[in-house]
Amino acid sequence: MATTDRTAKLSLDGQDFELPIHSPTAGPDVIDIRKLYAQAGVFTYDPGFTSTASCDSTITFIDGNKGELLHRGYPIDQLAEKSHFLEVCYLLLYGELPSAKELDDFENLVTRHTMIHEQMIYFFRGFRRDAHPMAVMTGVVGAMSAFYHDSTDVNDPHQREVASIRLLAKMPTIAAMAYKYTIGQPFVYPRNDLDYASNFLRMCFAVPAEDYQVNPILSRAMDRIFTLHADHEQNASTSTVRLASSSGANPFACIAAGIACLWGPAHGGANQACLEMLREIGTVDRIPEFIARAKDKNDPFRLMGFGHRVYKNTDPRATVLKQSADEVLELLGVEDNPLLQVAKELEHVALNDPYFIEKKLFPNVDFYSGIILEAMGFPTSMFTPIFALSRTVGWVSQWKEMIADPQMKIGRPRQLYLGETTRDYIDIENR
Numbered sequence: 001m002a003t004t005d006r007t008a009k010l011s012l013d014g015q016d017f018e019l020p021i022h023s024p025t026a027g028p029d030v031i032d033i034r035k036l037y038a039q040a041g042v043f044t045y046d047p048g049f050t051s052t053a054s055c056d057s058t059i060t061f062i063d064g065n066k067g068e069l070l071h072r073g074y075p076i077d078q079l080a081e082k083s084h085f086l087e088v089c090y091l092l093l094y095g096e097l098p099s100a101k102e103l104d105d106f107e108n109l110v111t112r113h114t115m116i117h118e119q120m121i122y123f124f125r126g127f128r129r130d131a132h133p134m135a136v137m138t139g140v141v142g143a144m145s146a147f148y149h150d151s152t153d154v155n156d157p158h159q160r161e162v163a164s165i166r167l168l169a170k171m172p173t174i175a176a177m178a179y180k181y182t183i184g185q186p187f188v189y190p191r192n193d194l195d196y197a198s199n200f201l202r203m204c205f206a207v208p209a210e211d212y213q214v215n216p217i218l219s220r221a222m223d224r225i226f227t228l229h230a231d232h233e234q235n236a237s238t239s240t241v242r243l244a245s246s247s248g249a250n251p252f253a254c255i256a257a258g259i260a261c262l263w264g265p266a267h268g269g270a271n272q273a274c275l276e277m278l279r280e281i282g283t284v285d286r287i288p289e290f291i292a293r294a295k296d297k298n299d300p301f302r303l304m305g306f307g308h309r310v311y312k313n314t315d316p317r318a319t320v321l322k323q324s325a326d327e328v329l330e331l332l333g334v335e336d337n338p339l340l341q342v343a344k345e346l347e348h349v350a351l352n353d354p355y356f357i358e359k360k361l362f363p364n365v366d367f368y369s370g371i372i373l374e375a376m377g378f379p380t381s382m383f384t385p386i387f388a389l390s391r392t393v394g395w396v397s398q399w400k401e402m403i404a405d406p407q408m409k410i411g412r413p414r415q416l417y418l419g420e421t422t423r424d425y426i427d428i429e430n431r
C-alpha cells in the first residue's frame with residue numbers, strides 16, 4: 001500500500017487530527033481512519049459502505065464511471081472474447097495468466113475433483129422437491145465442511161489450496177444436482193472428457209434414457225456467462241465471505257454464507273427478477289407503463305437489471321451478454337423471442353429517459369443473462385445458482401487473499417446507537 005505525503009485533516013472540538021492518505025494503483029485515494037477512534041474518540045458512519053474501503057486487494061478493479069472491469073489488470077471484454085472460464089479462474093486465484101502447461105495441469109486438477117462424496121447425495125434427498133435450488137446449494141455447500149475435514153484448517157496453505165479446488169470443481173455438480181432434484185430426475189455424474197461448461201450443461205440436461213449432445217456454441221455461451229460473473233471486487237456476497245472468514249471459519253461455511261447473500265433480489269437474485277419482470281411486461285406497448293412505475297417514488301417497483309452501486313455507465317458485462325444473447329437465440333432459431341424484443345426496447349426507452357440518464361442507471365449484467373439462460377432451457381430458479389457457481393472462484397480468490405494477509409483482523413463494524421440508555425428493570429406486575 002503506497003502512503004502519500006498528503007494527509008487529510010479532521011478538525012473536531014478545536015483539535016486537529018491528521019489522517020494518512022493511501023494511493024491505490026487505480027481508483028480514488030483512500031483516507032486511512034484506522035486510528036481515528038483511538039486518537040479522536042469518534043467513529044465514522046457509512047451504512048452500506050458507500051464511501052468505505054473494507055480491505056486492500058490486488059484481484060479486481062472496477063471504474064464505475066468508465067464502465068471498466070479489470071481482473072488482475074486484464075479488461076473483462078478481452079477475457080470474455082479471448083480467454084475462457086478456467087483460465088480466468090487461474091488468473092484470479094494465482095495472479096497471472098498460466099503457461100500452456102500450467103493451464104493444462106490446472107484444468108486436469110479441477111476436472112478430477114468434480115465428483116462429490118457419494119454420501120452427500122443423501123443430503124439432497126432430505127430437501128422438499130419444491131425447494132429453491134439456492135436453498136439446496138446453501139445447505140449442501142455448508143455441509144461440505146462435514147465431509148472434507150482434511151481441507152478445513154484455514155491456517156494450513158495446502159489445505160486452503162485443496163479447499164479452493166474442491167469448491168471450484170464441485171460447485172457445478174452441486175448446482176446441477178440441486179436442479180435435477182427439484183425436477184425429480186436422477187442425478188447425472190460429471191464426465192472427465194468434457195470441459196467445465198459442457199460438463200455442467202450435460203449434468204443439467206442429460207437423462208439416463210438419452211444423453212445430451214453439447215452444442216459448442218451453447219457451451220461457449222455458458223462459459224462466457226461463467227467468465228463474466230467470476231469476480232466483482234467487494235460486492236455484498238464477497239464481503240459476506242470475507243466477513244464470515246475473518247473469524248477463522250472454514251471455507252465451506254464461508255462460501256455457503258456468500259451463496260445465501262447472493263440469493264437476494266438486489267444482488268444475484270436480480271437475473272431471476274429481471275426475467276420475471278420482462279415476462280410481466282410481456283409486450284412492447286406496455287413498456288411506458290412500467291417505466292412510469294419505476295420512476296414513481298410511491299411505487300416500490302424498480303426496473304430489474306438496471307442500476308448498479310458502482311457502475312454509473314454501461315456495465316461492460318452487459319455489453320458482452322447482449323451480443324451473446326443475439327448469437328444464442330439465432331442458433332436456437334428464436335431470434336424473434338418476445339422477451340428479447342421487450343428487453344431491447346426497454347433498454348432503448350430507459351437509456352433515453354431523463355430519469356435514468358440523470359441517475360446514471362444503465363443495464364447491468366443481469367439484464368441479458370436471464371434471456372440467454374432461458375433460451376438454453378434453464379428455469380428461472382436456476383439463474384442465481386448459475387451465478388453462484390460462477391462467482392465461487394471470486395469468493396475463493398478473495399478469501400485466499402484475505403487469509404494470507406498478515407494484517408487480517410476479525411471484521412467488526414461499530415454502530416451509531418439510537419436505542420434507550422441504561423434503565424432499571426421493572427418487575428412484570430408493575431408494567
Ligand code: ACO
Binds near residue numbers: 266295310361
Ligand atoms: N429502477 C428505478 N430506479 C432506480 C433503480 C432501478 N432499477 N435503481 C436505482 N434507482 C434509483 C433509486 O430509486 C434512487 O433514486 P433517488 O435518488 O431518487 O432515491 C437512485 O436511483 C439511487 O438508487 P440506490 O438504490 O440508492 O442505489 P444503490 O447503489 O443503493 O442500489 C441497486 C444499486 C441495488 C443495484 C439498484 O440500482 C437496484 O435495486 N437495481 C435493480 C436490481 C438489480 O438489477 N440488481 C442487480 C445488481 S448487479 C448484481 O448484483 C450482479
